[in-house]
Amino acid sequence: MVIANAMAEFMAPGSEVKSISVARPGFINFVLRDDWLTSQVESILWAGDSYGDINLGQRSRVQVEFVSVNPTGPLHVGHGRGGVLGSTLANVLAASGYDVEKEYYINDAGSQIDAFHRSLYARYKQAFGLAAEMPPNGYLGGYMVDLAKEIIAEQGDKFIKLPEAEALKELGQLGLEKVIAQIKADLDSLGVQFDVWFSEKSLFANGQYAKAMSILEKGGYIAQREGATWFVSTALGEDKDNVVVRGDGSPTYFASDIAYHYNKFIERKFDKVINIWGADHQGHVSRMKAVVGAMGIPPERLVVIISQMVTLRRGTELVKISKRSGDIITLREVIDEVGRDACRFFFLSRTADSQMDFDMELAKKQSADNPVYYVQYAHARIASILRLAGERGIDFSGGDVARLTTEPELALIRKALFLPEIVEVAASTLGPHHLCYYAQDLAAAFHSFYMQCRVVTDDEALTRARLKLVQAAKTVLAKTLHLMGMTAPERM
RNA sequence: GUCCCUGUAGCUCAGUAGGAUAGAGCAGCUGCCUUCUAAGCAGCGGGUCGCGCGUUCGAAUCGCGCCAGGGACGCCA
Numbered sequence: 001m002v003i004a005n006a007m008a009e010f011m012a013p014g015s016e017v018k019s020i021s022v023a024r025p026g027f028i029n030f031v032l033r034d035d036w037l038t039s040q041v042e043s044i045l046w047a048g049d050s051y052g053d054i055n056l057g058q059r060s061r062v063q064v065e066f067v068s069v070n071p072t073g074p075l076h077v078g079h080g081r082g083g084v085l086g087s088t089l090a091n092v093l094a095a096s097g098y099d100v101e102k103e104y105y106i107n108d109a110g111s112q113i114d115a116f117h118r119s120l121y122a123r124y125k126q127a128f129g130l131a132a133e134m135p136p137n138g139y140l141g142g143y144m145v146d147l148a149k150e151i152i153a154e155q156g157d158k159f160i161k162l163p164e165a166e167a168l169k170e171l172g173q174l175g176l177e178k179v180i181a182q183i184k185a186d187l188d189s190l191g192v193q194f195d196v197w198f199s200e201k202s203l204f205a206n207g208q209y210a211k212a213m214s215i216l217e218k219g220g221y222i223a224q225r226e227g228a229t230w231f232v233s234t235a236l237g238e239d240k241d242n243v244v245v246r247g248d249g250s251p252t253y254f255a256s257d258i259a260y261h262y263n264k265f266i267e268r269k270f271d272k273v274i275n276i277w278g279a280d281h282q283g284h285v286s287r288m289k290a291v292v293g294a295m296g297i298p299p300e301r302l303v304v305i306i307s308q309m310v311t312l313r314r315g316t317e318l319v320k321i322s323k324r325s326g327d328i329i330t331l332r333e334v335i336d337e338v339g340r341d342a343c344r345f346f347f348l349s350r351t352a353d354s355q356m357d358f359d360m361e362l363a364k365k366q367s368a369d370n371p372v373y374y375v376q377y378a379h380a381r382i383a384s385i386l387r388l389a390g391e392r393g394i395d396f397s398g399g400d401v402a403r404l405t406t407e408p409e410l411a412l413i414r415k416a417l418f419l420p421e422i423v424e425v426a427a428s429t430l431g432p433h434h435l436c437y438y439a440q441d442l443a444a445a446f447h448s449f450y451m452q453c454r455v456v457t458d459d460e461a462l463t464r465a466r467l468k469l470v471q472a473a474k475t476v477l478a479k480t481l482h483l484m485g486m487t488a489p490e491r492m
Numbered sequence: 493g494u495c496c497c498u499g500u501a502g503c504u505c506a507g508u509a510g511g512a513u514a515g516a517g518c519a520g521c522u523g524c525c526u527u528c529u530a531a532g533c534a535g536c537g538g539g540u541c542g543c544g545c546g547u548u549c550g551a552a553u554c555g556c557g558c559c560a561g562g563g564a565c566g567c568c569a
Contacts, residue, residue, distance in 0.1 A: 004506075023512070024512075025511080025512075025549075026511090026549095026551075027511080027512065043507090048556090070569065072569095091527060107569065110568085110569065111568065111569080112568070112569055113569095115568095137568080159504075202564095226567085227567085228567055229567095230567095239494065239495075239565085240565090242567095243566090243567045244567095245567085246567040247567060248567080250567090252567065252568085252569085253568070253569045254564095254569090256569090257569095261527070262518075277498085279497075279562085279563055279564080280563075280569090281564085281569085282495085282496050282497080282563065282564050282565095283495075283563090283564040283565055284564090284569090286495080286496090286498080289537085306496075306497075308497065308498080308562085308563080309562075309563075345560095347506080349504095349506090349507095350504095350505070350506090353497060353498075353506085354497075354498055354499095355497080355498070355561095355562065355563090357504075359504085362518090365531095370531080371517065373518095373531050374517090374531070376531090377529080377531050377532075378532095380529070380531090381528080381529055382528095382534085384529055385528045385529095386528095387526050387528085389528080402522060421508095425508050426508095428508075429508060431508085433506080434506090434508085436506090437506055437507090437516075440517080441516085445515090447532055447533065448532095448533065448534090450528080450529095450532075450533085451524090451530095451532070451533040451534080452533080452534095454527075454528065456527095456528050457527095457528090470528095479564090491529080492531070
C-alpha cells in the first residue's frame with residue numbers, strides 16, 4: 001500500500017489515462033480516458049481482418065500435428081475433438097506471429113496396417129462367396145464389408161486372381177487410399193485441413209529411421225537384450241525401457257515415432273513441435289520427450305497436448321461409440337446431424353485436459369440454451385443493421401467517435417479491445433477454448449448495446465458514429481469466429 | 493502398485509505468471525417486443541472452490557498427504 005502510494009505519486013494521467021488511484025491492499029488502478037477508448041474504434045476499422053494479430057511468435061516455426069488416426073476405419077467423435085482443437089490452435093498461433101504447419105501423420109506401416117490389409121482381403125474374398133477367415137486382430141466393423149464391395153464395384157475380381165502376397169499389397173494399398181480419402185473428406189467438412197500428409201513408411205524408405213537410430217546408438221541409449229533392441233529410457237529417469245526393434249527384426253511403433261521426431265526436429269528443423277494425442281497415448285508422452293532429449297534437443301521444444309475422452313449423449317441418454325459393438329457413431333454422422341459450426345464450438349468449449357460430454361441434443365437446439373447461436377446471432381444482427389443503413393443510403397463515413405459516450409457503447413469498445421490479449425493467452429497457454437468464452441462475452445456486450453442504443457435514427461451524426469462502432473464490433477466478432485473456424489453469418 | 497487427467501452454484505463448465513467482493517450459460521423466479529432480427533435485454537436467488545496440512549502479507553491457483561471419478565501401464569498403435 002505504501003509502495004503503491006509512492007509509485008502513484010510519480011504517475012500522472014496522460015493521453016490514455018484519465019485517473020490513477022490506489023486501492024487496498026496495494027493495487028494501482030488506471031482508468032482509461034473515454035476519448036482514447038473511442039478512438040480505438042478507428043484503430044479496429046483500420047486494422048480490419050488483421051485486428052487481433054500479434055507478434056508473439058516472431059515468425060518462429062512451429063508444427064502442429066493432430067488427428068493422425070490410423071487409416072483403418074472411420075473417424076469418431078474423439079478424433080473430431082482433436083481436429084477442431086488442432087486446427088483452431090493453428091489459427092491462433094498463426095495470428096500470434098508463428099509460421100505454422102499443420103500435419104497429419106499417416107500410420108501406413110506397422111502391424112495394425114497389416115491387420116487392416118488382411119481384414120480387407122478376407123472381406124473381399126467373402127464377398128465372392130469364398131471361405132476366408134478374418135485375422136485374429138482384424139477389423140470387424142461393417143465398414144470393411146462396404147469397403148470391399150466398393151472396390152469390387154470398381155475393380156471386379158482382379159485381386160482374387162493374384163497371388164495372395166501381391167493381392168494383399170495391392171488391395172491393401174487401394175483400401176488404405178480410400179480410407180484416407182474418406183478421413184480427409186470428413187475432416188474437411190469439419191473445416192479441418194492439413195498442409196502436409198506425412199507417411200510413416202517414407203521414414204524407412206529414405207533412411208531417416210536408420211539415421212535416428214544411429215544417433216541414439218552413439219549416445220549409448222540403445223541396448224540389445226532378450227533378442228530385441230531396446231531404448232534405454234531408464235537412463236533418462238523413465239520407469240522402464242522400451243523395445244524399438246522386435247525379436248523378429250521389425251521396428252515397433254515407438255521406433256517409427258523416434259524416426260518421425262528426428263525428422264521433425266533435425267531434418268525439418270521446427271523450432272517447436274506440438275502433438276495433439278488422444279488420452280490413450282498418455283503413457284507415450286514421457287518416453288517420447290526422453291527420446292527427443294537423447295537426440296540432443298531440449299525436450300521442452302516438444303509439447304504434447306492430450307485431448308481427453310469424449311462421451312456422446314442425447315440429453316441424458318448415453319450414446320455408445322464403442323468400435324467393437326458395431327453400433328459405432330461416426331464423426332461424419334455427428335457432423336451431418338449437428339452441423340459444422342456447432343460441432344466446432346462445442347469441441348472447443350472445454351479445455352483439452354478435461355473429459356467432455358458432447359450433448360447432441362443441446363448442440364442441435366436452435367434456442368437460447370445454445371451458445372453457438374447466441375454468438376452468431378450477434379453478428380447477424382449487426383449485418384442486419386448495416387443492411388438497413390445501406391437501404392437508407394447512410395454509412396459510417398465521417399462518423400465522429402466522440403459521439404459514443406454512453407456506457408453500453410463504451411463497454412462494447414472495451415470488450416472488443418480484448419481480442420489481442422485473448423489471442424495471446426490462447427497462444428501462450430495453447431488453450432484455444434478461451435476464444436469461446438470471449439466470443440460469448442463480446443456477443444453479450446453487443447446484445448446489451450443493441451437493446452439500449454438504437455443505431456439507425458434521424459440523428460444522422462449519431463447514426464454514423466454508431467455505424468462505425470457496430471462495424472468495428474462486426475470485425476472483431478467475425479475475426480473471433482474465423483479463428484475458431486466458424487462462419488459469421490450475415491443473416492439467421 | 494506406478495504414472496497422467498479431473499473434482500468450483502441444482503446441472504454443464506470458465507478462472508493466464510498466486511492478488512481485490514470466485515465468474516458464465518442452463519435450470520428457477522420478476523419484468524421488457526408500435527421502431528435496426530425476442531435465437532434478444534434488465535433484474536433476483538443460489539458456492540465449506542473434494543478433504544487435511546503446509547508455503548505466503550495473500551491460495552480455487554503452488555507443495556505434500558488423503559478421498560472420489562476417468563485413463564494409461566504390450567516385442568499393439
